[in-house]
Amino acid sequence: MSYVSRADLGGQPGHGRVTPEPEGELFHAAWEPRVLALSLAMGATRSWNIDMSRAARETLPNYGELSYYEVWIAGLQKLLQECGLLSPEEIAPGHALHPPRPVAHVLAAADVAGALAKGAPTERPATRPARFAVGQAVRAHAGPVPHHTRLPGYVRGKRGVVERVNGVHVFADAHALGLGEDPHWLYTVVFDGVELWSDTAPGLKVSIDAWEPYLEAV
Amino acid sequence: MSAHEHDHEHSELGEMDLRVRALETVLAEKGYIDPAALDVLIDTYQTRIGPRNGARVVARAWVDAGFREWLLRDATAAIASLGYGGRQGEHMRAVENTPALHNLVVCTLCSCYPWPVLGLPPTWYKSAPYRSRAVKDPRGVLSDFGVTLPASTEIRVWDSTAELRYLVLPQRPAGSEGLDEAALAALVTRDSMIGTGLALSPP
Numbered sequence: 001m002s003y004v005s006r007a008d009l010g011g012q013p014g015h016g017r018v019t020p021e022p023e024g025e026l027f028h029a030a031w032e033p034r035v036l037a038l039s040l041a042m043g044a045t046r047s048w049n050i051d052m053s054r055a056a057r058e059t060l061p062n063y064g065e066l067s068y069y070e071v072w073i074a075g076l077q078k079l080l081q082e083c084g085l086l087s088p089e090e091i092a093p094g095h096a097l098h099p100p101r102p103v104a105h106v107l108a109a110a111d112v113a114g115a116l117a118k119g120a121p122t123e124r125p126a127t128r129p130a131r132f133a134v135g136q137a138v139r140a141h142a143g144p145v146p147h148h149t150r151l152p153g154y155v156r157g158k159r160g161v162v163e164r165v166n167g168v169h170v171f172a173d174a175h176a177l178g179l180g181e182d183p184h185w186l187y188t189v190v191f192d193g194v195e196l197w198s199d200t201a202p203g204l205k206v207s208i209d210a211w212e213p214y215l216e217a218v
Numbered sequence: 219m220s221a222h223e224h225d226h227e228h229s230e231l232g233e234m235d236l237r238v239r240a241l242e243t244v245l246a247e248k249g250y251i252d253p254a255a256l257d258v259l260i261d262t263y264q265t266r267i268g269p270r271n272g273a274r275v276v277a278r279a280w281v282d283a284g285f286r287e288w289l290l291r292d293a294t295a296a297i298a299s300l301g302y303g304g305r306q307g308e309h310m311r312a313v314e315n316t317p318a319l320h321n322l323v324v325c326t327l328c329s330c331y332p333w334p335v336l337g338l339p340p341t342w343y344k345s346a347p348y349r350s351r352a353v354k355d356p357r358g359v360l361s362d363f364g365v366t367l368p369a370s371t372e373i374r375v376w377d378s379t380a381e382l383r384y385l386v387l388p389q390r391p392a393g394s395e396g397l398d399e400a401a402l403a404a405l406v407t408r409d410s411m412i413g414t415g416l417a418l419s420p421p
Contacts, residue, residue: 005327007327007328008326008327009326009327009346009349009350010324010326010327010349010350010352010353010354010377011350011353011354012346012350013350015345015346015347015350015351016347017347017362018342018345018347018348018351018359018362018363018414019341019342019345019347019362020342020362020363020409020414021340021341021342023268023269023340023407023408023409025340025341026263026264026337026338026340028341029232029234029235030235031232031234031235031237031238031239033260033263033264034238034239034242034256034260035238036259036260036263036338037255037256037257037259037260038238038241038242038245038251038256040259041245041250041251041252041255041256041259042245042250042251045250045251054327054328057328058327058328064346068329068341068344068345070234073234073237073238073241076241077241080245085248085250086244086245086248090244091240091241091244092240093240093244094239094240094241094242094243094244095243095244095247096244096247096248100248100249100250103250106249106250106251106252107251107252107255108252108254108255109252109254109255109257109258111255112255112258112259112262113258113262115305116259116262116267116304116305117303117304117305118304118305119303119304119305119306119307119308120305120308121308121309122308122309122380122381123308123309150327150379150380151379152326152327152377152379154326154353154354166309166380166382169309169380169381170381172380186380186382188382190374196353196354197354200354200355201357203369203370203371203372203373204356204372204373204374204375205372205373205374205375206353206374206375206377207374207375207376207377208377208379209377209378209379209380209382210379210380211380
């Protein structure tokens with residue numbers, strides 16, 4: 001099955017200028033904060049994880065035509081149906097036609113502050129030594145990835161240098177597929193601008209944070 | 219409620235308002251969400267967690283060399299000492315601007331952003347123009363913000379592809395030597411902590 005992420009935008013031409021905004025301007029319609037809050041509250045039910053929600057959003061066929069919070073509500077509706085928490089015929093009228101499925105947790109108003117303060121740390125104990133060391137040259141894997149990944153297209157096949165070893169973290173690719181946390185070493189890998197782009201000026205360096213399976217020694 | 223009343227009540231609302239309200243209603247009916255929790259979540263990010271938190275971190279780093287060193291070495295712990303942490307800031311890293319190096323933070327794949335210190339990301343940070351161009355033409359992006367750096371300044375772009383979240387420590391502006399921490403924090407803009415801006419000059 002082919003997997004297409006429509007959110008991998010790094011280096012893509014044709015998007016025009018950036019429009020700055022003042023600091024306090026967070027939302028542009030009254031429904032936008034409700035979508036934010038609905039997404040956070042449903043995330044708290046633990047019916048899916050953050051990598052599954054990123055996968056749901058980035059694979060929306062009309063991703064490029066939607067505003068940010070339109071992407072969020074579409075991704076949320078997709079996950080609700082995939083998990084069997086809502087049926088399609090319940091979504092449009094907004095009324096329950098079937099009994100609820102049990103969820104692991106419901107976020108109460110009184111627990112919001114505590115839940116946000118706790119967050120969801122992704123670092124895990126190391127069970128094996130890191131394969132790469134600071135200063136080592138590496139190459140990011142080339143070619144397509146048939147599932148959610150956090151390796152951007154613009155670095156695939158490109159040569160970089162390990163700048164920092166950031167511990168062992170939940171591996172987004174496996175996590176999005178429902179295969180558990182599968183923690184791997186996470187590296188900050190820095191690429192020279194001229195390695196990434198043939199037509200860029202010197203004096204640019206770009207880094208990504210890459211899990212060990214994304215990298216090979218060169 | 220009858221269909222007529224339903225239509226009347228919603229006559230002033232747009233398609234998205236109705237769609238979101240419908241989803242919220244059915245999720246509450248199912249018992250998956252507590253609507254009061256939604257209000258607390260929104261209030262938190264509209265009034266409590268925002269870029270003034272990060273400005274306080276930066277101002278402390280400007281006046282306290284020991285804190286600055288701690289921030290650059292272990293940002294998560296240093297930031298937590300000022301009371302900020304948690305969701306979308308579990309693993310923090312601070313990167314320092316100097317006359318020779320300018321840092322710029324982006325998430326080309328979605329919208330990863332350090333919520334505990336900067337709050338929710340602005341629309342442009344999540345937009346295709348910023349995400350596509352920041353890693354390839356950062357000077358062009360900076361010019362959209364009215365920022366021009368010397369040609370000799372190296373630019374480092376940090377693409378937030380995993381769960382590390384980045385905070386730029388901007389350069390302390392000239393002429394700010396006599397200011398106290400609160401006055402310094404007022405010079406620290408949100409954009410200066412993303413790297414699309416510089417700290418303000420003292421009035």
